[in-house]
Amino acid sequence: xxxxxxxxxxxxxxxxxxxxxPRLRAPRRHTPGRPKRSVLLTVLTVVVLLxxxxxxxxxLISATKTQQxxxxxxxxxxxxxxxxxxxxxxxxxxxDGVFGRWLLNTLLYxxxxxxxATFLAVLGGYALAKFPxxxxxxxxxxxxxxxxxxxxxxxxxxxxMFSKIGLTDTPWAVIIPSLISPFGLYLMWVFAVEAxxxxxxxxxxxxxxxxxxxxFQVALPLLAPGTVTVLLFTTVATWNNYFLPLIMLKxxxxxxxxxxxxxxxxxxxxxxxEVVFNLVITGSLITIVPLIAAFLxxxxxxxxxxxxxxxxx
Amino acid sequence: MTTLQPSAATGPRPAGPPARRAxxxxxxxxxxGPFVLVFAxxxxxxxxxxxxxxxFRTQLIGGTTxxxxxxxxxxxxxxxxxxxxxxxxxxxxxxxxxxxGLALLIALALDSGRLYGKDFFRISVFLPYAVxxxxxxxxxxxxxxxxxxxxxxxxxxxxxxxxxxxSSDLILASIxxxxxxxxxxxxxxxxxAALRVVPHSLYEAAEIDGAGQWRVISAIKLPAIRxxxxxxxxxxxxxxxxLFNEPAxxxxxxxxxxxxxxxxxxxxxxxxxxxxxxxxxATVAIVMGVITMIVxxxxxxxxxxxxx
Numbered sequence: 048x049x050x051x052x053x054x055x056x057x058x059x060x061x062x063x064x065x066x067x068x069p070r071l072r073a074p075r076r077h078t079p080g081r082p083k084r085s086v087l088l089t090v091l092t093v094v095v096l097l098x099x100x101x102x103x104x105x106x107l108i109s110a111t112k113t114q115q116x117x118x119x120x121x122x123x124x125x126x127x128x129x130x131x132x133x134x135x136x137x138x139x140x141x142x143d144g145v146f147g148r149w150l151l152n153t154l155l156y157x158x159x160x161x162x163x164a165t166f167l168a169v170l171g172g173y174a175l176a177k178f179p180x181x182x183x184x185x186x187x188x189x190x191x192x193x194x195x196x197x198x199x200x201x202x203x204x205x206x207x208m209f210s211k212i213g214l215t216d217t218p219w220a221v222i223i224p225s226l227i228s229p230f231g232l233y234l235m236w237v238f239a240v241e242a243x244x245x246x247x248x249x250x251x252x253x254x255x256x257x258x259x260x261x262x263f264q265v266a267l268p269l270l271a272p273g274t275v276t277v278l279l280f281t282t283v284a285t286w287n288n289y290f291l292p293l294i295m296l297k298x299x300x301x302x303x304x305x306x307x308x309x310x311x312x313x314x315x316x317x318x319x320x321e322v323v324f325n326l327v328i329t330g331s332l333i334t335i336v337p338l339i340a341a342f343l344x345x346x347x348x349x350x351x352x353x354x355x356x357x358x359x360x
Numbered sequence: 361m362t363t364l365q366p367s368a369a370t371g372p373r374p375a376g377p378p379a380r381r382a383x384x385x386x387x388x389x390x391x392x393g394p395f396v397l398v399f400a401x402x403x404x405x406x407x408x409x410x411x412x413x414x415x416f417r418t419q420l421i422g423g424t425t426x427x428x429x430x431x432x433x434x435x436x437x438x439x440x441x442x443x444x445x446x447x448x449x450x451x452x453x454x455x456x457x458x459x460x461g462l463a464l465l466i467a468l469a470l471d472s473g474r475l476y477g478k479d480f481f482r483i484s485v486f487l488p489y490a491v492x493x494x495x496x497x498x499x500x501x502x503x504x505x506x507x508x509x510x511x512x513x514x515x516x517x518x519x520x521x522x523x524x525x526x527s528s529d530l531i532l533a534s535i536x537x538x539x540x541x542x543x544x545x546x547x548x549x550x551x552x553a554a555l556r557v558v559p560h561s562l563y564e565a566a567e568i569d570g571a572g573q574w575r576v577i578s579a580i581k582l583p584a585i586r587x588x589x590x591x592x593x594x595x596x597x598x599x600x601x602x603l604f605n606e607p608a609x610x611x612x613x614x615x616x617x618x619x620x621x622x623x624x625x626x627x628x629x630x631x632x633x634x635x636x637x638x639x640x641x642a643t644v645a646i647v648m649g650v651i652t653m654i655v656x657x658x659x660x661x662x663x664x665x666x667x668x
Contacts, residue, residue, distance in 0.1 A: 083474065084473075084474050084475065084476055085472075085474040085475070086476075088469055088472070088474050088475060089474075089475050089476045089477070091469070092466060092469055092475060092481055095462070095466055095485060095544075096481055096484055096485060098541065099484055099485045099487060099488055099541070099544075099545060100484055100487070102488075102496075102499055102500065102503060102541065103487065103488070103491075105499070105503060105510065106495075106499050109502070121513050121517070122503070122509065122510040122513050123510070123513075167394050167395040167398060168395065170391045170392065170394060170395065171391065171392045171394075171395035171396075173391050174388040174389070174390075174391035174392035175388075175392065177388075178387055178388030178391070179385060179388065180385055180386060180387065180388030180389055180392070181385060181386070182389075183388065186392060186396060189399075189404075190399065193399070193403050194598070196403070196407065196649050196652075196653070198602070200410070200628070200645035200646065200648060200649040201402075201403065201406040201407060201410070201645075203410065203628060203629075203632045203638065203641050203642055203645060204406040204407070204409040204410035204413060204642060205402065205406040206632075207409070207413070207638060208405065208406060208409055223398070223401070223402060224402045226398045226402070227395070227398055227399050227402055227403060232395060258387055258390065262391070283489070283490060286492065287491075287492035287493060287494070289492065289493060289494045289605050290604055290605065290629075294629070294632075294633065304492075305492050305493075305494040305495070306494075308494060308495065308498065309494055309498070309609060312498055312609075312612065313612055315612075316612045324502070327498060328498075328499075328502070331495040331498055331499060334492060334495055335490065335491050335492070335495055338490040338491075339487055339490050339491075341490075342483075342486070342487070342490050343483065346483065
């Protein structure tokens, strides 16, 4: 994976890496020679837009239907009775309200797992970007190499290890493996190289600030857009995690939403199981709303963070 | 994500007197230490443990014995395993080019500045990325259904009989569609972010030289984002070889089309959790990991060499 560090600067002069800050707020193009808008191109992209949004629309509409309505009405239009609120109530009360518990579990895994992963990535990225230290190249090589190892290949041995020390079937079994995000580390590293002028760190040290204080008061604020980006992506990874909790947890009380929804769905195929497709669909909708809201509300931050990850000239 | 400064990795910075640098040299470990520690626990330890496991075999009679490379020999001749590898290989060859091609087209269209409603479009296409694979699979699984899914609706409405997306002939394509839907926007964003930082002056120069849009794309834009293309390809390869969530969730809907050895990962999972064959399961996982790394490495070498 040295591809990450190989340049494609065919068209650019290899700029000396000493020019830190100004590149970050991506140099917006000037607009005078703006090309004419094309209706044809817009129409073509609308096809892709429909492809992306229609399934979500289907989900939204289906969440307003009863179990009978699902089977008896056209998928992309509403059924006679509007059962959304009823479905939501049922989702949260079915099986003694276990869905609410799954929601809280997911929040716990996200706050501790994704939050912790982001914190470790910010610390590590800062170290890689701003400090020469022995073994740095080795650390980088091993971590980047690890990206290519299928995480599922590690899942079985991790499960066996965790079950030996009694961690399976506890929240820790889900949280601890979530704490590592090689991609997050990489992004923070690239980001920190440019976001923190070394001169500023020197100045803080001359003023007598210790390393910890320099990090929290000088570096951390400058790293905010990158941090939000990493936090969002680790949140998605943790919120959406299915394989890891599936193998680690037996007790439904510790399930996250993904595993719980899958269990409800499977119920329909088990002998004597109750068919609750309307709850699976409504539960799915409730599961995706917070993430979609987060992405929409935090657009400015994560898009600039992601862009900065690729701003390298 | 195109370039990284080599100096950041190689270390010594020109600034600062040497004595001072030496004094600080372990400070970096204070910051990277926590990451490395947890990394060792959740990556390196399981990796070592799975290699260890793969050298043993547990039997009802005789208990656990050291068998050397026997498990590997078994895996290399295991038709169930290779069947799964063949499926994800086919998936990789068809789905990944379609998905990345589509993502690249959208990114280029956005970057061309010729679209109406660019921002709305960009965020909308990206949204499916926020949908968990479980929800995406359940949702598409319902949509595929001939009973109350959209496919069934279309059949009823037009009096046609569309081929069943959950039949064994089409299931791989149906899974491919779900994965494409989930990740096309994500890849688009990676490409778009890379395209945005190409200096605009290059386009102007090309225009003055009389280069058309396609020429600008092939001669300037694509070479400029080659790094992003290679990285997206590698991530997609890894993702394809790890395929598990979508088939595992669709399995109940299409029990005849999706067997428990449908993909190598699914096979690993079944071996371990239904079959209790932890040793052999670890072996299969390692072989698959090695195959993944080889393919990713070859793609990276080729991708980076081309005209660079």
